[in-house]
Amino acid sequence: MPAITVDNLTKSYGQTLALEDLSFQVQEGEVFGFLGPNGAGKSTTINVILDFIRPTAGRVEVLGLDAQANSREIRSRTGVLPEGVETYDRLTARQHLEFAIDSKGSDDDPEALLERVGLVDAIDKKAGGFSKGMSQRLMLAMALVGQPDLLILDEPSTGLDPNGAREMREIVREENERGATVFFSSHIMEQVEAVCDRVGILRDGEMVAVDTVEGLRDSVGGGTTLRVTVDRLDDDTLQVVRSLPDVSDATVEGRNPPVLVVQVQGSKTAVLGELEDRGIEVKDFTTREASLEDVFQSYTTGTEVHAR
Amino acid sequence: MSTETAAGSSGSGSGSASSSVNLESVRAVAKKDFQDAVRSWLFWGLSVFFFLLLVGVTGGLSYFGAEVSPTQAETTGALVSLVSQMTRVVIPLIALVLGWKAIAGERESGSIKVLLSLPHSRKDVLLGKLLGRAAVLSLSLIVGFVLAAVVVAAILGSFDVVEYAGLLAMAILYGLAYTSIAVSLSSMTKSTTIAGAAVFGVFLLFYAVWNLLLTGLQILMSRGTIDGVEYTRTFEMADGTTEQITAQRVPDWALFIDSLDPGNAFANALSIISSTVEGTTYPDYYFPDGMPFFLEDWFSFIILLLWIVVPLAVALWRFDRVDL
Numbered sequence: 001m002p003a004i005t006v007d008n009l010t011k012s013y014g015q016t017l018a019l020e021d022l023s024f025q026v027q028e029g030e031v032f033g034f035l036g037p038n039g040a041g042k043s044t045t046i047n048v049i050l051d052f053i054r055p056t057a058g059r060v061e062v063l064g065l066d067a068q069a070n071s072r073e074i075r076s077r078t079g080v081l082p083e084g085v086e087t088y089d090r091l092t093a094r095q096h097l098e099f100a101i102d103s104k105g106s107d108d109d110p111e112a113l114l115e116r117v118g119l120v121d122a123i124d125k126k127a128g129g130f131s132k133g134m135s136q137r138l139m140l141a142m143a144l145v146g147q148p149d150l151l152i153l154d155e156p157s158t159g160l161d162p163n164g165a166r167e168m169r170e171i172v173r174e175e176n177e178r179g180a181t182v183f184f185s186s187h188i189m190e191q192v193e194a195v196c197d198r199v200g201i202l203r204d205g206e207m208v209a210v211d212t213v214e215g216l217r218d219s220v221g222g223g224t225t226l227r228v229t230v231d232r233l234d235d236d237t238l239q240v241v242r243s244l245p246d247v248s249d250a251t252v253e254g255r256n257p258p259v260l261v262v263q264v265q266g267s268k269t270a271v272l273g274e275l276e277d278r279g280i281e282v283k284d285f286t287t288r289e290a291s292l293e294d295v296f297q298s299y300t301t302g303t304e305v306h307a308r
Numbered sequence: 309m310s311t312e313t314a315a316g317s318s319g320s321g322s323g324s325a326s327s328s329v330n331l332e333s334v335r336a337v338a339k340k341d342f343q344d345a346v347r348s349w350l351f352w353g354l355s356v357f358f359f360l361l362l363v364g365v366t367g368g369l370s371y372f373g374a375e376v377s378p379t380q381a382e383t384t385g386a387l388v389s390l391v392s393q394m395t396r397v398v399i400p401l402i403a404l405v406l407g408w409k410a411i412a413g414e415r416e417s418g419s420i421k422v423l424l425s426l427p428h429s430r431k432d433v434l435l436g437k438l439l440g441r442a443a444v445l446s447l448s449l450i451v452g453f454v455l456a457a458v459v460v461a462a463i464l465g466s467f468d469v470v471e472y473a474g475l476l477a478m479a480i481l482y483g484l485a486y487t488s489i490a491v492s493l494s495s496m497t498k499s500t501t502i503a504g505a506a507v508f509g510v511f512l513l514f515y516a517v518w519n520l521l522l523t524g525l526q527i528l529m530s531r532g533t534i535d536g537v538e539y540t541r542t543f544e545m546a547d548g549t550t551e552q553i554t555a556q557r558v559p560d561w562a563l564f565i566d567s568l569d570p571g572n573a574f575a576n577a578l579s580i581i582s583s584t585v586e587g588t589t590y591p592d593y594y595f596p597d598g599m600p601f602f603l604e605d606w607f608s609f610i611i612l613l614l615w616i617v618v619p620l621a622v623a624l625w626r627f628d629r630v631d632l
Contacts, residue, residue: 054629082422103333104426
């Protein structure tokens with residue numbers, strides 16, 4: 001059974017379409033990265049999943065239940081880290097957790113939860129004095145209350161330093177190992193790459209790709225960029241390099257010394273061999289694989305992928 | 309607008325926009341909201357305010373009382389009468405200020421998503437908020453009144469518990485009505501600016517506009533736009549003869565509209581408990597066949613209850629149907 005099924009979901013505000021016929025599924029037990037630039041509709045989708053807003057058309061099922069009709073039951077089995085969190089300034093970290101524990105009817109220990117997110121030192125401090133990162137940790141601790149079957153994390157790395165972001169991913173992994181499905185939105189590919197089983201890329205309210213991280217990489221075919229610094233270069237050589245079977249593109253950067261930039265799908269030795277055969281001296285060369293960030297860029301801006 | 313209504317009905321055909329109420333959830337939300345308020349200066353500030361109000365008025369009574377009105381000075385009745393006139397204005401102000409941000413503030417800041425990410429329904433949140441805010445006002449009234457009781461009894465020498473407790477109970481009921489109005493209005497909008505304007509509008513409505521309504525209806529009656537009710541008044545002249553005068557008054561429904569003002573209802577209901585409090589009174593000759601039940605003082609309790617229930621019912625219905 002899928003943990004989340006979004007079926008032809010459309011949401012419009014007056015003339016503005018926030019989501020158009022969006023459909024995707026999140027499988028039980030997976031970590032799903034929900035990726036897209038700001039304004040693509042990620043929060044709108046999450047808001048429908050949690051019944052904060054109502055769809056214009058289409059339907060959403062969470063944990064096998066209708067997102068609107070059974071929202072309370074869904075939320076009792078779901079831990080949520082909302083986007084752009086606002087804590088209650090006058091309540092302490094402990095009181096925040098007690099509220100969540102009280103609301104979910106669980107018997108968690110506030111101290112243990114805060115220990116997990118690295119905030120136990122501030123347990124009796126009022127949240128009004130917390131930094132953005134501390135608020136984020138507090139909200140994550142609240143989301144973990146009651147061992148939820150589903151975790152929905154909306155831009156969880158906001159306000160966290162690299163170390164905090166790493167700890168966040170660590171917790172995502174632990175929760176996933178416990179058996180929880182994790183639905184994780186972000187506008188930064190790097191953050192989902194390390195932890196997600198599958199990634200869905202949202203653009204202008206439409207899902208443009210859903211695949212595993214490797215699958216996405218392959219599908220765009222970004223391949224490898226080879227940068228070769230040579231002593232000289234002529235048009236003839238450039239033509240020959242371009243006509244090599246594994247090369248999709250070749251350009252020249254710089255004049256003195258010239259740098260040959262080649263997009264290669266397979267082996268780069270063919271390119272280097274061809275240069276050597278023509279007596280061109282290779283002074284230096286670097287290779288770079290297309291990163292997922294490039295893949296993300298290509299999907300969200302519609303440009304062709306080139307590893308830089 | 310059309311999309312919003314469409315969203316409510318077409319999402320899933322089962323009329324799921326209506327959420328359920330869970331008392332445990334309501335309690336959890338109310339507790340959190342109350343904790344939040346108690347931590348601010350508000351709760352203790354209000355308690356001190358009510359304490360000082362009662363002690364101050366009592367002190368004033370015992371100091372000036374004998375000169376002002378020797379017959380009723382230095383009694384609980386005089387205290388209740390004076391304090392009720394002040395609370396009639398002060399309690400709406402406090403309740404409206406306590407309540408106007410209750411929901412709109414959380415929607416504006418987005419923290420309502422923290423509340424609603426937990427398994428609470430929207431109705432739970434609205435009811436919990438109302439209870440939490442009402443508890444702040446009610447408990448501060450109780451703390452202020454109970455602490456002041458000792459001082460009041462010492463100054464006055466005598467102390468009428470029934471009148472004093474009656475004033476406290478009515479103040480709580482009156483405060484609940486205005487808290488319900490404020491929290492309900494607060495749930496109607498995402499903008500604290502609009503919510504603030506709305507509660508300010510309510511205050512103006514009952515402190516400026518409502519008093520003019522009766523005058524306005526009287527003018528309409530004298531112009532013949534609405535039909536008045538004829539009544540006959542009998543005067544007894546100095547020489548023992550009687551003279552009858554026939555005149556017109558506004559119809560019963562106009563008097564009823566006047567009595568709908570929560571402030572009037574508060575005074576009218578309190579006048580049952582305390583003889584020194586003056587509610588709205590009509591001369592007997594207005595009603596030769598007896599006064600209609602809805603103008604009697606006891607009906608003011610119903611009016612206050614309606615002011616709690618009706619705004620809340622509308623808000624509960626609507627809040628389930630909006631996008632947050």
